[in-house]
Structure formats: structure tokens, C-alpha cells
Amino acid sequence: MGHATGRLTIFLVFNWNEGFTFSPVYMIRTTAIFSLFFIALSGYAQVVFKTIAPGHPVSAGESFRIQYYVEGAASHELIPPDFTPFQLVEGPDIYPGKSKGAGLLSKNYVYTLIAAQPGEYTLPGATLRTGGSTMKSSEARIRVVKEVAAT
Numbered sequence: 001m002g003h004a005t006g007r008l009t010i011f012l013v014f015n016w017n018e019g020f021t022f023s024p025v026y027m028i029r030t031t032a033i034f035s036l037f038f039i040a041l042s043g044y045a046q047v048v049f050k051t052i053a054p055g056h057p058v059s060a061g062e063s064f065r066i067q068y069y070v071e072g073a074a075s076h077e078l079i080p081p082d083f084t085p086f087q088l089v090e091g092p093d094i095y096p097g098k099s100k101g102a103g104l105l106s107k108n109y110v111y112t113l114i115a116a117q118p119g120e121y122t123l124p125g126a127t128l129r130t131g132g133s134t135m136k137s138s139e140a141r142i143r144v145v146k147e148v149a150a151t
Contacts, residue, residue: 046072047070047071047072047073047076047128047130047135048069048070048071048072048106049068049069049070049071049073049126049128049135049136049137050068050069050137050138051066051067051068051069051123051125051126051137051138051139051140052066052067052068052069053066053067053123053140053141053142054142057143057144057145058115058142058143058144058145059144059145059146059147060115060116060117060118060144060145060146060147061114061115061116061147062114062115062147063089063112063113063114064112064113064114064115064142065110065111065112065113066083066110066111066113066123066140067108067109067110067111068080068108068109068111068126068128068137069106069107069108069109070106070107070108070109070128071104071105071106072104072105072106073128073130073131074105075130075131076128076129076130076131077128077129077130078092078107078109078126078127078128079126079127079128079129080092080109080111080126081123081124081125081126081127082124083111083113083123085115085116085117085121086113086114086115086121086123086142087113087114087115087116088111088112088113089112089113089114090111090112091109091110091111091112092109092110092111093109093110093111093112094107094108094109094110095107095108095110109126115142115144117144118144118145118146119144120141120142120143120144121141121142121143121144122139122140122141122142123139123140123141123142124139125137125138125139125140
């Protein structure tokens with residue numbers, strides 16, 4: 001006699017009048033409900049992609065950092081913008097992490113830049129490729145002031 005190659009999952013339902021009974025309808029309904037639940041959860045995990053820039057003016061000749069934060073995209077490619085007119089000093093320094101609330105994986109890409117001349121600049125957003133889609137982070141406004149003399 002041959003052995004069965006598949007597994008048989010038995011769904012028992014407790015009914016106060018009949019005790020435990022096998023219910024294929026219950027099995028199908030339970031499978032459908034769990035499938036819909038997991039499909040809904042997978043769509044809920046949205047990707048967060050943002051630019052973090054200094055909120056204060058930076059001094060000409062001093063270094064400052066631009067960060068690109070990615071959350072919820074396990075597999076991705078970050079393409080930084082053209083940093084002109086800034087000089088790229090270092091980066092990317094990549095810091096992996098995990099968000100506190102949802103437990104999603106995150107990465108923080110940090111670039112160190114120097115602005116040579118005072119002025120108002122707009123740094124374009126970075127591009128993120130993940131799962132066949134492309135996202136763009138917000139642009140950053142950088143205000144560069146004359147170098148502050150040490151007192």
C-alpha cells in the first residue's frame with residue numbers, strides 16, 4: 001500500500017450540542033479570512049522615503065549633513081541627486097535600523113556636504129527604486145550664510 005504524499009489538515013469545530021465535528025466549510029472560510037487578512041497587511045506596509053536637511057542656516061565652508069530615510073522597503077536602490085553646487089565630502093554612510101512602531105526595517109543614508117558660497121539653494125530629492133516602482137523624496141532648501149568668525 002502506498003503512502004500519501006500530501007498532508008491532510010483537519011479542522012475540528014466544537015459545537016455544544018454535537019461536540020467536536022469536522023467542518024470543511026469552516027476550513028474554507030477560515031483559510032479565506034486569513035488570506036484576506038494577510039493580503040490587507042501586505043498592502044498596508046507603505047514605504048516611507050524622506051529627505052532630512054538642516055533646519056537652520058549653514059555657514060559657508062562648514063560641513064553639513066543631508067539624510068535620506070527609507071522605511072518599509074527591504075530591497076531597494078537609492079540614487080542620490082546631483083549635489084552641485086555643494087561639494088560631496090563623504091557618503092553615503094548607511095545606518096540600518098528598525099522603526100519603533102511598526103517594526104519595519106529602515107535605512108538612513110547620510111551624505112556630508114560643504115557649501116562654498118552664501119546663498120539660497122534647492123537640493124533635488126533623491127530617487128528610490130523598490131519593487132518595480134520609483135519614488136522621489138522631497139527637495140531640500142538650504143540657506144548658506146557667510147562664514148561666522150570664531151570669537
